[in-house]
Structure formats: C-alpha cells, structure tokens
Amino acid sequence: MKILFIVKDKSDLDCLLKIYEKSQAKKLSEIIFLLIHDAVLVEPKSYNNFKVFASRDDVEARGVDSQFDTLDYSQILKLMSDCSKVICW
Secondary structure, three states: OEEEEEEOOHHHHHHHHHHHHHHHHHOOOEEEEEEOHHHHHOOOOOHHHOOEEEEHHHHHHOOOOOOOEEEOHHHHHHHHHHOOEEEEO
16 A cells, blocks of 8 residues: 655654654555655755655745655646555645
C-alpha cells in the first residue's frame, strides 16, 4: 500500500519523517512525501533516503531551486491516483 503525505508547511516534515521511520521498521507501507506551498523551502538535510517530491509551480513561485524531484500538476494527479491513501498536513 502506498500512502502519500501532502505537506504544506516545512515545519511538519520532521514529524512526518518519524511516521515514515516507524512504518518502514514495520514494513507496513510505502510512504511518499509531496511538498507544496512553503514546504518546498525545506532544506534537503537527510531527506535523501526518503521518497520526496516538490510541486514545480510552488518551487518556481518562490524563486528557489529544489534538491527534490519536482512534479507538475498532471504528475501530481497521477501520483495521487497511484496511492492508496492521500493525507494532507
């Protein structure tokens, strides 16, 4: 089962990564993070081991470069349809 967490604020990502670590320890599901709004401003730090995407439009709107793979709206919709659950933070 794939679970997509849509993260709007960069301060929420650390909490969500703890959820990810617990789920991986139990091998419950595949968790994917999609950063939107101000969450695209997060520094990559140690997130390289996680499946994290950023909204291309939000990255461009804030005038920053993203170290994460970026997705346009059609790719985001495809990702959402490929996941069993979608949870917004």
